[in-house]
Amino acid sequence: MPETESIRALTGHDAAAWSQIRLEALDREPAAFGSSAEEHRALPHETVLSRLAHSPEKFVLGAFHGDRLIGTAGFYRDTSLKGRHKGHVWGVYVTRDFRGRGIARALMNALIDRAATVPGLEQILISVASGQAAAKQLYLSLGFEPFGCEPRALKMAGLTSMKTTCCSELPAHPLECGHYFG
Numbered sequence: 001m002p003e004t005e006s007i008r009a010l011t012g013h014d015a016a017a018w019s020q021i022r023l024e025a026l027d028r029e030p031a032a033f034g035s036s037a038e039e040h041r042a043l044p045h046e047t048v049l050s051r052l053a054h055s056p057e058k059f060v061l062g063a064f065h066g067d068r069l070i071g072t073a074g075f076y077r078d079t080s081l082k083g084r085h086k087g088h089v090w091g092v093y094v095t096r097d098f099r100g101r102g103i104a105r106a107l108m109n110a111l112i113d114r115a116a117t118v119p120g121l122e123q124i125l126i127s128v129a130s131g132q133a134a135a136k137q138l139y140l141s142l143g144f145e146p147f148g149c150e151p152r153a154l155k156m157a158g159l160t161s162m163k164t165t166c167c168s169e170l171p172a173h174p175l176e177c178g179h180y181f182g
């Protein structure tokens, strides 16, 4: 990633910029995301603020070119007792003019580094819609392994697309048979 760009966790102060780039993502790349632009436009401001309220277990990273927000990657930890070892990635997006410069890779590496500090977190999951070749290639190159396909996961204007879910084990937690309970 060029030195002119930086990455940090977004806060409520970034609400307007995040809303704008999220809307751009949902409008321009509707096939890539489970949420829709209509749903995003209807979000109450409090919901936007709560999405951006960050902790080690829940955060949205933003990539900046100067002051301009040009990319995002979100993370949250499962809150259930039996799912707390898992985290989920959402909202990975880089605005078109800045693609191909390593920004998404830098966002994902920063996200994984932060997630790896969460005690008890063992694996990170991400779902990618069919057709999102760049995203899929990125996740594979970061060590995410596809393990399941959901047919007709997304339906838009009568057309359906499949989602592949990929998993990455955090380094301290490689999968071993003994870890399963059957």
Ligand SMILES: CC(C)(COP(=O)(O)OP(=O)(O)OC[C@H]1O[C@@H](n2cnc3c(N)ncnc32)[C@H](O)[C@@H]1OP(=O)(O)O)[C@@H](O)C(=O)NCCC(=O)NCCS
Binding pocket: 029, 032, 033, 091, 092, 093, 094, 095, 098, 099, 100, 101, 102, 103, 104, 105, 106, 127, 128, 129, 132, 133, 134, 135, 137, 138, 141
């Ligand atoms: C996927 C996306 C975030 C990648 O952003 P980016 O900043 O251009 O990605 P990077 O420059 O960091 O590239 C990282 C890796 O992604 C893959 N990649 C990027 N662009 C690619 C392309 N056009 N074709 C194939 N692979 C590509 C490569 O593996 C690349 O690594 P390499 O440069 O070492 O070969 C961006 O294309 C995007 O926002 N797409 C639309 C939204 C989307 O699909 N989001 C994912 C939802 S799950």
